[in-house]
Amino acid sequence: MFIYYYICIYVLVYLYLSISIYIYLYYTILYYSILPIEDKVLVIGAGGIGSEHLKNLALAGIRNIHVIDMDTIDLTNLNRQFLFRMKDVGKGKAEVAAEFVMRRVPTCKITHYNNRIQDMNDDFYRQFKVIVCGLDNVEARRWINSKIHSLVEKDADGNIANFDSVIPMVDGGTEGFAGQAQIIIPFCGVKCFECSTALFPPQKVFQLCTLASKPRIPEHCVAWVTQIRWDELRKGEKMDFDNPEHVQWIFERASERADQFGIKGVTYFLTLGVAKNIIPAVASSNAIVSASCCNEVIKLLTYRGHTLNNYLSFNGQEGFSASYEDVKKIDNCKVCGKFVPVQVLIPSDEKVSDFIARINAHPSFQTKSPSLFGPYRGGAGAIIYVRNMRSSHENLELPMSQFVNSGEMVEIHDPEIAEQRLGAIVVFEPSASS
Numbered sequence: 001m002f003i004y005y006y007i008c009i010y011v012l013v014y015l016y017l018s019i020s021i022y023i024y025l026y027y028t029i030l031y032y033s034i035l036p037i038e039d040k041v042l043v044i045g046a047g048g049i050g051s052e053h054l055k056n057l058a059l060a061g062i063r064n065i066h067v068i069d070m071d072t073i074d075l076t077n078l079n080r081q082f083l084f085r086m087k088d089v090g091k092g093k094a095e096v097a098a099e100f101v102m103r104r105v106p107t108c109k110i111t112h113y114n115n116r117i118q119d120m121n122d123d124f125y126r127q128f129k130v131i132v133c134g135l136d137n138v139e140a141r142r143w144i145n146s147k148i149h150s151l152v153e154k155d156a157d158g159n160i161a162n163f164d165s166v167i168p169m170v171d172g173g174t175e176g177f178a179g180q181a182q183i184i185i186p187f188c189g190v191k192c193f194e195c196s197t198a199l200f201p202p203q204k205v206f207q208l209c210t211l212a213s214k215p216r217i218p219e220h221c222v223a224w225v226t227q228i229r230w231d232e233l234r235k236g237e238k239m240d241f242d243n244p245e246h247v248q249w250i251f252e253r254a255s256e257r258a259d260q261f262g263i264k265g266v267t268y269f270l271t272l273g274v275a276k277n278i279i280p281a282v283a284s285s286n287a288i289v290s291a292s293c294c295n296e297v298i299k300l301l302t303y304r305g306h307t308l309n310n311y312l313s314f315n316g317q318e319g320f321s322a323s324y325e326d327v328k329k330i331d332n333c334k335v336c337g338k339f340v341p342v343q344v345l346i347p348s349d350e351k352v353s354d355f356i357a358r359i360n361a362h363p364s365f366q367t368k369s370p371s372l373f374g375p376y377r378g379g380a381g382a383i384i385y386v387r388n389m390r391s392s393h394e395n396l397e398l399p400m401s402q403f404v405n406s407g408e409m410v411e412i413h414d415p416e417i418a419e420q421r422l423g424a425i426v427v428f429e430p431s432a433s434s
Contacts, residue, residue: 039062039130041130041132042131043134044068044132045134045135045136048286049172051084052289053293055101062108067097067111068114069097071093072242073096074242077093080282094112122147122150125147125167128167129301134172152166152186154187168183168186171193177316179316181314182308182312183300186336190310191328191333195327195333218265221261223274225257226250229253235390241272248268288314292314308324309324310325341423341424342362346426346428346429348428351400356396359424368414370385370413370422401428406426409424412424
């Protein structure tokens with residue numbers, strides 16, 4: 001009986017929210033249709049939130065939209081990504097979404113790209129007036145945040161020399177019935193995306209030594225394949241979690257690893273979840289967050305109304321609530337602030353592999369695939385570990401003390417996340433065995 005009650009409540013709330021959004025769009029169209037917007041807008045992502053972005057922006061009168069997404073349409077997308085149909089499964093999301101919206105709004109031109117955002121050069125990003133994101137991971141958000149800051153032209157004193165080089169970014173994200181929207185304007189006194197990464201929960205990471213020698217849970221087996229076995233058996237081939245053949249191969253190798261250590265519970269869906277870090281998505285949450293983001297885009301393009309200041313948090317888990325926060329800029333932020341290395345206290349006998357796991361989980365770094373370089377001696381920095389340099393993998397089992405003295409800086413590079421350099425001042429503490 002109770003389950004029917006909750007279903008009815010959910011349906012009523014969903015209908016109410018959907019009608020409210022379309023009423024908002026109706027009046028937006030009336031207000032802005034007399035002034036078509038010709039400025040170029042880049043939409044990053046054409047999935048759950050990205051589909052909403054494209055629909056909202058086109059209906060609001062924006063005539064020139066570009067969309068980039070490297071993913072293809074999967075059967076599981078159809079329940080919430082409304083621009084796609086069964087016949088589209090296997091096709092690129094950006095292409096299908098662009099064609100669908102242009103059929104419905106012929107006055108809107110949408111140019112699509114089936115690429116990674118990291119594949120596009122600086123001139124590509126410079127052409128846009130505003131960038132609006134519908135991404136599903138933190139790493140890509142950190143990268144594009146770093147990119148728009150690197151494009152700002154400054155004078156010798158570090159002040160903005162050309163305000164046309166400042167490209168605002170509007171970002172939205174959801175997780176289940178919760179979501180958020182935020183606006184980032186590079187070097188204009190407001191916080192950037194990197195300033196708020198310390199608020200995120202730590203990433204779920206596994207130490208390389210555990211994966212290699214003593215896995216204990218099914219997730220260890222999957223992570224061992226993606227982080228170690230793939231490079232050993234398929235060196236030079238890029239791993240693609242959206243490729244069913246790749247996921248199937250990872251699942252099979254993970255199952256073999258689990259059988260070897262007597263671990264149960266490795267399934268195809270667990271493999272997919274660990275590999276892609278899948279989180280639940282709800283269509284109504286995507287619609288609400290996208291409406292807020294697109295409203296900010298319209299204000300940035302037309303200067304009609306004050307922009308968000310500067311973070312909207314939405315929670316639809318229990319009822320409906322939204323709050324606005326003025327998240328403060330961090331002075332020593334590695335993207336929008338002054339570069340300051342972070343002190344990291346480690347045991348004197350800590351291995352390189354354990355140090356990598358430590359900085360991956362550290363709130364000031366949250367790296368994904370870092371490379372480590374030791375202090376500069378003789379005009380060059382010592383290579384500690386580079387993922388694509390096989391010879392450096394032997395260093396993973398060596399102690400950090402072999403490469404750096406206490407108080408010296410280790411330079412960290414992770415081009416998949418940020419262009420700015422990161423630094424860790426390593427300070428050794430006595431090991432437990434000493």
